[in-house]
Amino acid sequence: MLNKLKLQYLVFFLISMPINAQVIGDNNTPESIAVLKSIGEEKVTLHYSNSTLLSGENFFFKFYCKNDKNLPSDASKIGYVELVNEDLNVVIKQKILLKDGTGYSDFFIPTNLTTGGYKLIAYTNWMKNWGIDNFFQDDIFIINPFKSQKNILELADNMEHTDLLVIKDTEYLTKNLIISLDENIIKERQKVNVKVSTTNFDLDSGSYSVFVQKVENLKFKKYKSSAIEKKEVQSTQFYIPELRGELISGFLTNNQSKEKITNQIFTFNIPGKNYQLQTLKTDNQGKFIIDFDNNSEVNFGLIELINEFDIDFNVTIDNKETIDYGKLNFIKIKLDAMLKDDIVNRSIHNQIENAYYNVRPDTIILSQKKKPFYGDLGAKYYLDDFTRFPSFKETIVEIIDDVWISNDQNGYEVLKIKSYGEQYSDGSYKPLLIVDGIRLNTIKDLINYNTQNIKSITIVREKYILGANIFSGILDIETFNGDFGKSTNYSDAIKFTINPTSPKKKYFRQAYYSDSIRIPDYRHILYWNPEFIINKKDTHFDFYTSDVKGEFIISIKGFTFSGKPVDIEKEFIVQ
Structure with a gap:
């Protein structure tokens, strides 16, 4: 029986392979099969x-x-x-x-x-x-x-x-x-x-x-x-244990070229009070595997490409293999x-x-609200403590320190965060923008958003590493109803259905x-x-x-x- 640490390393190795999230294919070596079997039966x-x-x-x-x-x-x-x-x-x-x-x-x-x-x-x-x-x-x-x-x-x-x-x-x-x-x-x-x-x-x-x-x-x-009668089943296929949560797999496709999008960094979000945010990368075949906590408040997830604004893409989730009850x-x-x-x-x-x-x-x-993934970093602004402004841009400029909105070389409005020790944002890294647990590539979905719905804004001015990505800081917005992810259609994100685990009662x-x-x-x-x-x-x-x-x-x-x-x-x- 493997101890828990070794088991975590094994599962991390397995989900890094270009395979279906539920099953490992027929090309396993006897050695890899032996390692899998050492986990022991359940x-x-x-x-x-x-x-x-x-x-x-x-x-x-x-x-x-x-x-x-x-x-x-x-x-x-x-x-x-x-x-x-x-x-x-x-x-x-x-x-x-x-x-x-x-x-x-x-x-x-x-x-x-x-x-x-x-x-x-x-x-x-x-x-x-x-x-x-x-x-x-x-x-x-x-x-x-x-x-x-x-x-x-x-x-x-x-x-x-x-x-x-x-x-x-x-x-x-x-x-x-x-x-x-x-x-x-x-x-x-x-x-x-x-x-x-x-x-x-x-x-x-x-x-x-x-x-x-x-x-x-x-x-x-x-x-x-x-x-x-219980029988020993010999199989060349082995299923991965769901050690940290549910496993889903799929691939990304370019809607114009119809080709799979390979080696692409993207984010996976599940909104809610205790939102989940991961950065992942497709393999050289365009496939991905997501290991996530399925005890969520909503029945959908969002996938959004990082730093890619012009790719029209689609997400295909692999169907789980049907069990033969014959x-x-x-x-x-x-x-x-x-x-x-x-x-x-x-x-x-x-x-x-x-x-x-x-x-x-x-x-x-209901689950208790947990600390966000960045912990106790940052300063939190409760907007009811300030004079409210009608637009998001005015709110940022007038209330939040060291954050502003400017235009990039293409004329698009972008958010800037000045990190500690900098005189200004040099533009080398972009900020991580989150609204009710949803990562946004741009602020275009916020420009016309009713700021009366915003409860608080947290600003983290330290450079932050999430996955393999470096961000100039974090701007995390929480609305009163926590429903930004439920009611907004994103131009840059693809929504797909997930089936949460049964709620605790x-x-x-x-x-x-x-x-x-x-x-x-x-x-x-x-x-x-x-x-x-x-x-x-x-x-x-x-x-x-x-x-x-x-x-x-x-x-x-x-x-x-x-x-x-x-x-x-x-x-x-x-x-």
């Missing part, structure tokens, strides 16, 4: 809410990525979760940002999915090297109550009584982890206090998730096993016809809960006060915490029951500090 486990779902329900999961020592992997920062139907189509796909080998998200089961068996698939880009047999795979059964179920209903006399939820209980877990309640028979809308006890340090430092949900006892019959086996299930009323009632509960979602919403956790927790008594509550999942922490001795948490009666279960799953799996449950009754 394996993924998903802990999720329920194997049997109805249209209109939410599916919650936590993603665990482990190395070959069963410890959190540091080789991948992006995980992929897919739901595949019997026609081998990916009907739902999510990208998960991984931190310390874990991440979490959820997705909604739409009404356009038909009743039947589905495959839940989870993997990383690095795991593609060993084939889909090494991906996480599990069977999910979806019931669409809005469509006829006559082909899946069967009388109970012909059924096998099998529960989709397999309860694991080992001597290790029962001795070292105990879930206890004040009482095991609980009323509706009652607060439940839970105590989790342990004296084991290994459990104390692990990573866990907690579900509290209704036990849905569905009788069903499986007609085909979905078990797949070997998947899908379960065929018959449901007990006597459960039809239960399914209808559960569907009604879902519809009521969805109708009141705005009263009990989950909230997206804070999940709603019901609590009862006098003003919420009259709101119906038909939650089947009472509590979901994907970042549960077990402290030394006792850990406490609480939740409220709903108007739904029946058998419920508290489930704690995860991995201890040393990588041992944890799966322990506690049942209680709501009546």
Whole structure:
């Protein structure tokens, strides 16, 4: 197993090669293949809410990525979760940002999915090297109550009584982890206090998730096993681990000559509160690879050539290779016809809960604003502290020291920054101009911009090196709404679509006060915490029951500090 520093050097070397960002070609030497394999395999486990779902329900999961020592992997920062139907189509796909080998998200089961068996698939880009047999795979059964179920209903006399939820209980877990309640028979809308006890340090430092949900006892019959034997896959292609973030590749083309633009320096931007800015260079075939943090606030990126104003160009992003799911086996299930009323009632509960979602919403956790790439350098001018001027040129001249606008030899207006120690800007280097995280080649998009929208201007007068480029300084403009990159069409930049990772959420927790008594509550999942922490001795948490009666279960799953799996449950009754 390579250590993290060596792994970073290896990935840096690989993404510098003229190859697709996702895959290394067939021309690898045995030595390079051996180095790649020394990184070691990854394996993924998903802990999720329920194997049997109805249209209109939410599916919650936590993603665990482990190395070959069963410890959190540091080789991948992006995980992929897919739901595949019997026609081998990916009907739902999510990208998960991984931190310390874990991440979490959820997705909604739409009404356009038909009743039947589905495959839940989870993997990383690095795991593609060993084939889909090494991906996480599990069977999910979806019931669409809005469509006829006559082909899946069967009388109970012909059924096998099998529960989709397999309860694991080992001597290790029962001795070292105990879930206890004040009482095991609980009323509706009652607060439940839970105590989790342990004296084991290994459990104390692990990573866990907690579900509290209704036990849905569905009788069903499986007609085909979905078990797949793990096989060693020999391949001459190797996929690069997404060590720092997502990898995308493509090439630049001159629209006039139709030729690829080779050895060209350009910038890649993703706007937003924590914008991303990189300088890159195409290779001698016009190709590029971008390694970026895909936890962005917008769904697009911008590419702009540096110091090239007359080239009409286009950006082509390589399509990611489609995974062949032809070997998947899908379960065929018959449901007990006597459960039809239960399914209808559960569907009604879902519809009521969805109708009141705005009263009990989950909230997206916004990332905290970070320092820009230039750190604490520069002076920041908040324009509300000064007399505002109607034009950008007047604002620069009257407020910002050592910055001005003049005309170049072609008569175009250009921005000048006087670096420290200089009497004037000698023009050897141009300034780095940024607006809401977007680098601009010129100020032409700002000349007629409404300066009332500008919140602040930061000026860095030191010469700054970004990539292989030297700039005379930095002028960084922040607008009040941070939407310059969203609302402006740039004459010099090409916009292309990116699909961000699923946002991090804070999940709603019901609590009862006098003003919420009259709101119906038909939650089947009472509590979901994907970042549960077990402290030394006792850990406490609480939740409220709903108007739904029946058998419920508290489930704690995860991995201890040393990588041992944890799966322990506690049942209680709501009546």
